[in-house]
Amino acid sequence: MRGKVAVVGAGMIPYGELFDKSFNDMVQQAYKACIKNVDKGFDTKDLKAAWFAQWSGGFIGAGTQSGGTLSSLIGNREIPVTRTENGCPTGGDAFRNGVLGVASGAYDVVLVLGAEKMRDKPSAESLNAVGAAGASLGIFPGWTLGGGGTVLQAMYATRQMFELGYTMEDYARVAVKNHKNGVACPYAHYRFEVSLEKVLASPIITWPLHLFDCCPQTDGAAAVILCRADLAKKYTDRPVYVMGTNTGHDYVNYWDKHNFIEMLSTVRAARGAFEMAKIKPADVDFGEIHDCFSNTELMDIEDIGFCRKGEAAKLLKEGKFARDGELPINPSGGLKAHGHPIAATGLGQICEVFWQLREEATGRQVKLKKGIGIQHNVGGPGFGTSVVNILSRSA
C-alpha cells in the first residue's frame, strides 16, 4: 500500500435479538459508540468519506439501502458514502475499501460502518431467505434446492470427515471453545457455555452439523474510523495500523470446485494480505475468523496458513486455539457465540482486534507477542468470496 493507514476508533452495539431496535437505531448507536471511543475526542467534520456495509438486499430485514441512508442517519450530507455488499465478507470488505480510500491519498479520515437486521424474520425463514439469495428455488429444478448456508458448509463438513478423518466431536469442540469465550464478551449475542455433550445432543440441522455447530442469525451494527497514519496521534496515542488487506475468490458454483476440504477464496485472500503485510501466519498473535459453522473454523485455520491441512482438529483438542493458548482464535466468541449480523460481522471483528491490540479487552484479553491480529470472513454465493485484514499495534 502506498500510504499507511491507522484505526483510531471502534464502536459497536451489543449483538442479539434486538426486537426493540430498528435498523436505523442500530446504525446511529454504533456510530455514536465509535465517535465516543476516540481517545482524544473526534470532530465529525473531520470525516471526508464513508463506506456503508449492508448485505441483506431486500431478502430479510431492512431492504436494500444506499449510501444516502447512512449519510442521513449520521447527519452528514457533505461527504461521499458508498454502500458495499460482498456476501458474508461485506463488513471486512467495506473496511478494505475504507483503507484503500485513505491509502490512495484521496481522503484523510473515513468512517466504515456496517449494520444488519436479521431477527425480524423467524430463524428458519431467515435461514432459507439467506439461502435464497444464492440459489432460488425453481430456476434450475433440482440443482440448488434449499441451498442455504448450512447445506453449503455441511457439504464441506462431510468431505472433511471423509478425507481428513474429522469427526462431529471435532466440530463440536469449536462450539465449546467459542461459547466459553463469548461468556466474557459484553457485546456477544450468546453468553453461556455449552458442553461437548450438549452440542452433540442438540438437534441435527443439516447432517453432519448440529444446532450448536451453527452460528445464530443476529441483529447488530459496528463501526470504525480510519485515518492517515501520520494524523493518528491527533486522535489517540494508541492507534492500530493496517498492515495488509485483501479480498479473494473461488467459484460460486459448487460443481466447479476442485475439492471440498479447503476454501480457495480464503487461501487467496490470506496470501495477498500476508504479502502486503510482509509477514507470515506464524507472526500473528490471534485471530477473529469466520466460524459461521464449526467445521468452517477448522478449514479457515488451515486455509489462512496457521497449520497444514488436516491438523486443525488435533491442535484445537490440544488447546492451541483457546483464549489462553498459543494462538487464540475468536476470543470474542466468534460468529458462533458473538453472533453474525452479516454486514456488521467483519467490522465487529475489527473492533475486537482493535481492542485486543490495545489490551482493552477486559476479561477476555489475549497475550500479545508481536502485537499482530487478523480478521477474516468467507461467504457469499458458494462461499466464493473471502476477506483478510491484518492489523498491528506497531507502525
Add this chain to the structure above:
Amino acid sequence: MVQPAPASPFYWRLNPEVYRLIGVKCKDCGHITYPRYEICPACGGFNLEQFKLSKKGKVHTYCLNYAVPPGFEAPIVPVVVDLDGGGKYQGLITEVDKPEDVKVGDKVKMVLRKIDTQRGLNLYGYVFRLVEEG
C-alpha cells in the same frame, strides 16, 4: 418469502441444458461445467464447446438437510457427484433418509423426477439414485 412463479415445463423442455444435460467444455483448459457459458469460469478462455454430461457418477460429498424450504419433507439430501467422463453435478439424491444410507464414493445415476408442483405447474428435475452393486 414469496417465490417467483415457476416456468412451465414446456419451456424447460426447450432448454437443452436442463433436461438433456448439455453443458460446456473449455477447449483451452478442459474444465467442464454447466449451464452454457461464453467464458470459462476456470481460466477465462472464450473457446467453449457443447459437452453432454454423463448421467452416471460417484458421490463426492453430500448432506442431510432438516431445515427444508416450506412444503418439503425432511430430510432433503443435496449431493455433489463426480460424473463419469468429467465434471461435477449438484443435485438431490432420493431414497436416503439417514446418514448411513449413502457414503462418499457410492455409485449413482440420474433420473428425471417431479420435484414439486407450484401453482398448478409441475417442476421436473434430475435427481440421483443409488446404483445397486453387483
